[in-house]
Amino acid sequence: MNTKIIYSFLIACLLCCGMASALTSCSDDDGAGAPEITGVRITNPAKADSLFTASAPDSTIVIVGRNLQGALRVFINDQQVWFNPVFNTDHSIIVKVPSEDSGFKLTAFNSELKDEIRVETDHGTAVYAFKIKAPRPSISRLQARYPRKAGDVLNIYGKNLVDVERVYFTDIEAAQLDSTVWTQIGGNHVEATNLQTIVKDHHNVAGTTTYETTSQLSVQIPDLPYGKGAIVVECTGGTVYFPFSLTLAPPTIIGMNTDMPVMGETLTIYGTEFVQVEAVSYGDVTLTPDEFTVADTEDHIDIVFARKPSEGSTPRLTVVTGGGQASAPFFDRSCLLVDFDGNAVDNGWGPNASYETTDGTEAPYTADGTFARINVPEEGQQWWGVMVFFRKSWEVNTFPLPGFDVIPAAASADDVYLAMEVYNNGSDYNNGDWPAYLRYTVWPSGLSTENTDNQWDNDFDWLNYDEQTATMAYPVLADIDGKAPLQQWYRHVLPLSVFRCYSGKTYADIVSLGLENFRIQSINQSSKVGKIDICLDNVRLYYNNR
Secondary structure: OOHHHHHHHHHHHHHHHHHHHHHHHHHHHOOOOOOEEEEEEOOOHHHOOOEOOEEOOOOEEEEEEEOOOOEEEEEEOOEEEOEOHHHOOOOEEEEEOOOHHHOOOOOOOOOOOOOEEEEEEOOEEEEEEOEEOOOOOEEEEEEOOOOOOOOOEEEEEEEOOOOEEEEEEEOOOHHHHHOOOOOOOOOOOEEOEEEEEEEEEEEEOOOOOOEEEEEEEEEEOOOOOOOEEEEEEEEOOEEEEEEEEOOOOOOEEEEEOOOOOOOOOEEEEEEEOOOOEEEEEEOOEEEOHHHOEEOOOOOEEEEEOOOOOOOOOOOEEEEEEOOEEEEEEOOOHHHEEEOOOOOOEEOOOOOEOEEEOOOOOOOOOOOOOOEEEEEEEEEOOEOOOOEEEEEOOOOOOOOOOOOOOOOOOOOEOOOEEEEEEEEEOOOOOOOOOOOEEEEEEEOOOOOOOOOHHHEEOOOOEEEEOOOOEEEOOOOOOOOOOOOOOOOOEEEEEEEHHHOOOOOOOEHHHHHHHOOOEEEEEEEEOOOOOEEEEEEEEEEEEEEOOO
């Protein structure tokens, strides 16, 4: 062989070996070493330097580090999660944390799992401590005997009180924390002792894909240098607090399910600190503990209404406890328009409702005098149905309305309601198939019966006339929460602002316009047939100031 050819071949081989060595060195420098996770951030490039060590389920995160290319598998909480290899580089992997409803498990409820991210590549494995948080916690109530002292057990009830990091007391009161902006709770801290988890019921919320945990913690009360403040629970999912006192705090009344119940109706009073309740009184009636039921949660009281306050007695309800008392407006007859017991006049138009009484032994289980009843076993299409139609009297033009000490002059028509007690005895309203409704009409001074400004039809609107489907603003006879129970007395309310003649006005304007008549009438625009059986009582105005 020619020596020049042999020499040239050797030179070429040496050059190839050098190039291969150089390429290998470049590859090593660019990430063929062991993988490493240095942090986790969100996907927003503007916040690429904002790293965190915890996140919520159903969130998208970016795992950042070195030598992460060629990722084969990613695990969070020891569970393999999907990632898109297209977005896998040597310095990042984008991952969607699964949600609980897809079967992903949290370490708060599975102690055998690890709080970590693990990335397996074709050249090694990287591990990083990372927490997937349970939902944000809340406290609903505390329970311990009064007076409280050091060493007593205090039970804390709420939601999602898991992954608890710290429980302590502060002399800053909860009301002050509510009204200030804080990142860390200040004040004089004293640690709670002997923390135990009593209840940790993790479950799916009915009808949703959301998970929550019904929680109960117990701690021992430490020796506190102050008598009241707040208890604070710090969890991975957030920090929550609740008012705390060594002595029994006064109760508060947050609201009631009705302000003017009929006999046999269940009155529910909602509030706080219903502890050691001694009495509930209203007007000239005082109830003893055997005549009402205090919930175990100490946040509501149930009373089967069996005694009406006398006319002229103070229109307020008071809850008396060992810590004090709280009161709220109740059974104010100045708000009453019609109770069907002779305080107003039936206009007599037909077809007219019937006016009935019962002895309390049959539906609608009331002995509260007379009530109105619209009862039509088979109601077909009609535009002029059975009605309740009243005025104050033939001599007086307008109903007397509550004074400005009861409903403030500046109150909005959105917060002043036409209210009444209702018993729906299985009517076909709201069954999804029968698009009938009630027509409400009010007569301020100077408005005729034909003026649509004073009429409201539940905002009835056809969706498809051929299919006889329609939509309405609220369920027929809805309560303040948009519900319409069957076979029980409850309060139905309708804001006066739904009537254009009152919309946008203040209560002072409404008083000036007056209220001469009102009519409640059943209407069925459809050709479908349905049953109507509703009872009405205590038609009045109601002011919702909460």
